[in-house]
Amino acid sequence: MAVYLNNRFLENENALLHVSDLSMQRGYAIFDFFRTVNGIPLFLPDHLDRFFASAGAMYLPVKQSREELASIIIELIKRTPIPEAGIRMMLTGGYSADHFQPAEPNLLITCNPIRMFDRSDFEKGFSIITYEHQRNLPHIKSINYQMGVWLLPELKKQQADEVLYYNNNIITEFPRSNIFIVTPQNKLVTPKRNMLMGVTRKHVLTLAADILPAEERDISLDELLQSREVMLTSTTKRIVPVLKINNRHIGDGKPGKITTILYEKLIAAEAALGVH
Amino acid sequence: MAVYLNNRFLENENALLHVSDLSMQRGYAIFDFFRTVNGIPLFLPDHLDRFFASAGAMYLPVKQSREELASIIIELIKRTPIPEAGIRMMLTGGYSADHFQPAEPNLLITCNPIRMFDRSDFEKGFSIITYEHQRNLPHIKSINYQMGVWLLPELKKQQADEVLYYNNNIITEFPRSNIFIVTPQNKLVTPKRNMLMGVTRKHVLTLAADILPAEERDISLDELLQSREVMLTSTTKRIVPVLKINNRHIGDGKPGKITTILYEKLIAAEAALGVH
Numbered sequence: 001m002a003v004y005l006n007n008r009f010l011e012n013e014n015a016l017l018h019v020s021d022l023s024m025q026r027g028y029a030i031f032d033f034f035r036t037v038n039g040i041p042l043f044l045p046d047h048l049d050r051f052f053a054s055a056g057a058m059y060l061p062v063k064q065s066r067e068e069l070a071s072i073i074i075e076l077i078k079r080t081p082i083p084e085a086g087i088r089m090m091l092t093g094g095y096s097a098d099h100f101q102p103a104e105p106n107l108l109i110t111c112n113p114i115r116m117f118d119r120s121d122f123e124k125g126f127s128i129i130t131y132e133h134q135r136n137l138p139h140i141k142s143i144n145y146q147m148g149v150w151l152l153p154e155l156k157k158q159q160a161d162e163v164l165y166y167n168n169n170i171i172t173e174f175p176r177s178n179i180f181i182v183t184p185q186n187k188l189v190t191p192k193r194n195m196l197m198g199v200t201r202k203h204v205l206t207l208a209a210d211i212l213p214a215e216e217r218d219i220s221l222d223e224l225l226q227s228r229e230v231m232l233t234s235t236t237k238r239i240v241p242v243l244k245i246n247n248r249h250i251g252d253g254k255p256g257k258i259t260t261i262l263y264e265k266l267i268a269a270e271a272a273l274g275v276h
Numbered sequence: 277m278a279v280y281l282n283n284r285f286l287e288n289e290n291a292l293l294h295v296s297d298l299s300m301q302r303g304y305a306i307f308d309f310f311r312t313v314n315g316i317p318l319f320l321p322d323h324l325d326r327f328f329a330s331a332g333a334m335y336l337p338v339k340q341s342r343e344e345l346a347s348i349i350i351e352l353i354k355r356t357p358i359p360e361a362g363i364r365m366m367l368t369g370g371y372s373a374d375h376f377q378p379a380e381p382n383l384l385i386t387c388n389p390i391r392m393f394d395r396s397d398f399e400k401g402f403s404i405i406t407y408e409h410q411r412n413l414p415h416i417k418s419i420n421y422q423m424g425v426w427l428l429p430e431l432k433k434q435q436a437d438e439v440l441y442y443n444n445n446i447i448t449e450f451p452r453s454n455i456f457i458v459t460p461q462n463k464l465v466t467p468k469r470n471m472l473m474g475v476t477r478k479h480v481l482t483l484a485a486d487i488l489p490a491e492e493r494d495i496s497l498d499e500l501l502q503s504r505e506v507m508l509t510s511t512t513k514r515i516v517p518v519l520k521i522n523n524r525h526i527g528d529g530k531p532g533k534i535t536t537i538l539y540e541k542l543i544a545a546e547a548a549l550g551v552h
Contacts (some may be wrong), residue, residue, distance in 0.1 A: 027303035
């Protein structure tokens with residue numbers, strides 16, 4: 001597997017940073033993550049948009065232009081010929097002299113095999129729990145997933161697949177995914193603030209336009225529990241039906257009608273992009 | 277300069293971790309930091325206590341015993357013969373196969389020169405601003421200083437030295453230091469929850485016992501602004517008088533009486549430990 005570090009391609013085992021990098025000293029770095037199908041990066045323009053937006057919001061200058069980054073990514077994929085890969089582009093606070101002030105950022109792009117969720121994962125669906133937490137600077141895709149990792153033992157204990165954050169009774173997002181509900185009035189609703197704008201979320205909203213009315217707005221915990229359908233969206237998980245929340249069933253225990261239609265549409269959209 | 281990584285001593289330039297480490301993937305790691313004076317680690321038992329407490333609270337197992345860690349630190353100091361050093365012991369989430377689940381932790385202990393605050397820093401004092409923010413898992417000394425680093429441009433803009441966090445109108449801590457106030461009734465007060473228990477904070481409370489009554493309790497923003505004296509405590513800064521808050525003067529613009537007495541006592545306590 002190949003890796004790109006600052007200005008050159010390396011073997012994966014050489015993707016090393018010195019401990020003085022601000023990612024290790026202070027958790028200060030941003031990244032973006034997307035996948036390839038048959039060597040084609042999926043929704044790359046969206047991910048580049050977000051990468052530059054995160055970098056700007058964290059005051060981390062990107063040396064490369066958008067076009068340069070895109071061609072580095074294409075070259076990296078060529079050097080790592082696996083059909084489905086996850087590409088992670090990370091920009092850190094750099095090697096800080098005083099271990100607190102940002103220095104010249106380190107850029108690191110890796111390409112690894114990924115496990116995609118498939119139809120059997122979709123059929124099984126997810127059981128989730130809720131947890132009161134608000135991520136800092138939630139619009140920035142930073143490396144701060146401390147709470148998500150820290151909650152893993154709690155998930156295991158409660159035999160749940162994922163944790164949904166809420167704050168002041170309003171749901172926001174999962175640690176690595178977005179949430180959608182279908183209301184009893186058959187509206188598709190997803191939060192629009194205090195969370196990260198997922199790329200899959202954006203495409204699901206577009207795909208929904210032909211099917212049902214959609215809204216981006218606050219959703220309370222109460223409204224969540226009264227939903228007809230609940231689903232999670234992410235790059236590697238695509239769309240996953242949420243069938244249980246805090247041990248309470250949502251719907252009839254099977255993937256809902258709207259969730260299934262959106263899932264099929266998303267698969268078809270990927271195919272239309274020439275990647276299936 | 278020497279470095280200890282997992283089970284051996286290395287040169288500083290080899291203090292490298294692979295990008296798959298959970299510190300870089302997800303900001304998941306804990307650390308502790310203390311200083312040496314004339315080769316003697318200052319308040320080491322307190323820092324080891326906190327290191328093990330942070331590791332436990334983050335579900336990161338420490339392979340070494342307390343005694344083993346202490347002797348590694350002593351050996352590291354021997355190999356880096358500088359009179360005043362900062363020792364940083366970091367324990368990370370390890371090389372994670374799926375970039376989310378913790379693996380076997382990496383232990384990294386570094387020893388670097390530090391700039392200590394001296395008398396002229398004390399005399400100058402600090403101008404601070406306040407900012408609404410609550411750190412996650414604040415009792416754990418994790419590497420999550422995202423907000424503290426992110427606020428640096430704001431500090432510069434406002435020509436301030438430090439930022440004090442508050443939440444629901446209650447002050448908690450600085451990104452890397454604790455706060456004390458002296459009330460108009462001549463009581464020493466410091467927050468006791470939603471913040472990190474600093475080692476210097478602990479010793480200042482002990483030193484204060486002979487001088488004035490001390491309390492650990494919530495302090496509102498209002499009470500802060502009505503304080504007779506305000507000070508900041510940390511390992512490298514010792515005690516620094518806060519002379520301005522949001523551009524409003526505290527006291528008469530010079531270090532206060534109690535602040536100065538505590539500072540002298542702290543310097544003397546260090547000397548009594550045979551380190552001056």
